[in-house]
Amino acid sequence: MIEIKNIAKTFGDRQVLAGIDGSFKPGDTSLIIGGSGTGKSVLLKCMIGLIKPDSGEVLYDGRDFLTTDLNEQKTIRREMGVLFQGSALFDSKTVLENVRFPLDMLTEQPESEKIERAQECLRRVGLENAGDRMPSEISGGMKKRVGIARAIVLNPKYLFCDEPNSGLDPLTSIKIDQLISEITDEYQITTVVITHDMNSMLEIGEKIMFLYEGNKLWEGTSATLTHSGVNELNEFINANKLIREMEK
Amino acid sequence: MSRLGSYFIFLGTLFRNREKLRVYLGLILNECTSIGVGSIFIVALVNTFIGAVTCVQTAYNLTNPFVPKNIIALIVRDSSILELAPTLSCIVLAGKVGSNIASELGTMRITEQIDALEVMGINSSSYLVLPKVIASVFMFPLLVIMAGFLSILGGYLAGTLAGVISPEEYVSGLRVDYKPFGVVFALIKTVVFAFLISTISAYRGYNVQGGALEVGAASTAAVTNSCVAIVAADFILTQLLLT
Numbered sequence: 001m002i003e004i005k006n007i008a009k010t011f012g013d014r015q016v017l018a019g020i021d022g023s024f025k026p027g028d029t030s031l032i033i034g035g036s037g038t039g040k041s042v043l044l045k046c047m048i049g050l051i052k053p054d055s056g057e058v059l060y061d062g063r064d065f066l067t068t069d070l071n072e073q074k075t076i077r078r079e080m081g082v083l084f085q086g087s088a089l090f091d092s093k094t095v096l097e098n099v100r101f102p103l104d105m106l107t108e109q110p111e112s113e114k115i116e117r118a119q120e121c122l123r124r125v126g127l128e129n130a131g132d133r134m135p136s137e138i139s140g141g142m143k144k145r146v147g148i149a150r151a152i153v154l155n156p157k158y159l160f161c162d163e164p165n166s167g168l169d170p171l172t173s174i175k176i177d178q179l180i181s182e183i184t185d186e187y188q189i190t191t192v193v194i195t196h197d198m199n200s201m202l203e204i205g206e207k208i209m210f211l212y213e214g215n216k217l218w219e220g221t222s223a224t225l226t227h228s229g230v231n232e233l234n235e236f237i238n239a240n241k242l243i244r245e246m247e248k
Numbered sequence: 249m250s251r252l253g254s255y256f257i258f259l260g261t262l263f264r265n266r267e268k269l270r271v272y273l274g275l276i277l278n279e280c281t282s283i284g285v286g287s288i289f290i291v292a293l294v295n296t297f298i299g300a301v302t303c304v305q306t307a308y309n310l311t312n313p314f315v316p317k318n319i320i321a322l323i324v325r326d327s328s329i330l331e332l333a334p335t336l337s338c339i340v341l342a343g344k345v346g347s348n349i350a351s352e353l354g355t356m357r358i359t360e361q362i363d364a365l366e367v368m369g370i371n372s373s374s375y376l377v378l379p380k381v382i383a384s385v386f387m388f389p390l391l392v393i394m395a396g397f398l399s400i401l402g403g404y405l406a407g408t409l410a411g412v413i414s415p416e417e418y419v420s421g422l423r424v425d426y427k428p429f430g431v432v433f434a435l436i437k438t439v440v441f442a443f444l445i446s447t448i449s450a451y452r453g454y455n456v457q458g459g460a461l462e463v464g465a466a467s468t469a470a471v472t473n474s475c476v477a478i479v480a481a482d483f484i485l486t487q488l489l490l491t
Contacts, residue, residue, distance in 0.1 A: 048367050070265070077369035088360035102368055105271065 081151030096131035284387030299402030321421025353453030
């Protein structure tokens with residue numbers, strides 16, 4: 001379980017996050033939604049330690065990530081898997097080397113076990129035949145799947161995905177969403193997804209948090225998304241023609 | 249001043265919280281190939297011609313019949329060992345290796361590859377930069393030894409082929425008043441230059457914020473800052489070691 005308490009962040013004189021609270025349960029795919037520039041990615045980066053918030057707590061199963069010592073922080077980091085917006089695959093390594101990289105760096109497993117585990121993860125995301133290819137030789141959707149394989153290779157307890165559908169066609173987007181949801185369910189991972197994709201919200205949004213100008217304005221599920229009573233959220237989701245027609 | 253402070257803090261992160269030694273060995277070998285072997289051609293070419301030009305220009309300016317011709321070789325030798333091979337080679341390497349380091353790290357930064365290392369709990373600066381620094385400090389002196397030899401050889405070929413000096417005069421000139429400390433001085437300078445080029449370029453690339461435009465700007469800044477650092481360090485080291 002991940003809990004965030006009163007996370008605030010200011011860049012210069014602009015407040016990006018104004019005290020966000022929330023909790024994310026194991027086995028749930030939780031979404032953080034909102035328009036561009038509302039602080040979603042900053043919140044995610046605060047949660048995974050890439051940005052230090054001005055105030056607040058991030059608790060991983062009760063362990064305060066921000067104030068704990070370096071060794072404990074390392075332990076928590078090794079329980080995380082992160083899928084970045086641009087996949088962040090290492091250009092100089094093959095797909096298989098990318099997936100086994102965390103195993104090489106962070107474990108003492110024998111070579112054969114590492115290869116077996118990396119191939120198992122590639123199989124799980126449907127890319128068992130792409131191991132020898134370079135990241136520049138595969139499509140955007142495949143890169144996302146390799147990113148997911150790398151994120152789950154260490155059996156993480158917490159999975160973070162930053163806009164997993166950006167730049168993908170609707171069909172591939174749904175496949176990626178379903179893959180994230182299945183993996184979350186299968187391994188009982190606490191998954192947090194940043195998105196502004198309506199399909200994702202309706203497809204995998206077991207819990208949804210809506211951010212607006214650095215504040216959390218609403219929290220609920222995909223079932224209650226369209227009748228939240230929050231004007232800003234209604235405006236946000238009604239920007240999608242499909243939703244407007246569904247409501248009619 | 250704040251940038252200078254941030255540079256020194258960056259240097260500190262290279263040596264703190266490092267990964268296991270075995271992780272670095274493979275990376276250092278790869279960097280030695282990329283930085284060292286990959287630079288042989290350009291360093292050889294530049295220094296051969298610089299030696300040749302030094303020889304011909306010295307001969308052109310040496311009009312006094314009472315000055316023996318073998319002095320041309322002595323000037324080529326000392327210029328090559330003391331200044332041309334270490335300093336000029338390192339300025340060439342700042343352009344080739346420095347810009348490569350800055351753009352590689354800058355691209356990794358803007359494509360979140362460095363963030364990916366950080367969230368895995370890996371010290372990204374140490375993992376990415378330390379092998380480049382070690383490889384530079386190890387390979388640059390080897391390149392400069394080759395550069396000095398080729399510069400003197402270039403002088404010999406140009407001088408003898410152009411007929412400004414005979415082979416015997418050139419070889420005897422090389423042996424006149426030779427001070428072995430010159431080679432030590434050149435290698436000390438090269439090690440300092442290698443450290444400056446690799447760390448300044450890495451600092452510029454590692455701290456890129458923005459997109460492709462900023463990566464280009466970081467690459468340019470890496471080369472210009474390295475060149476300024478080289479000439480400043482050159483003057484200081486010359487003052488300290490040769491006076």
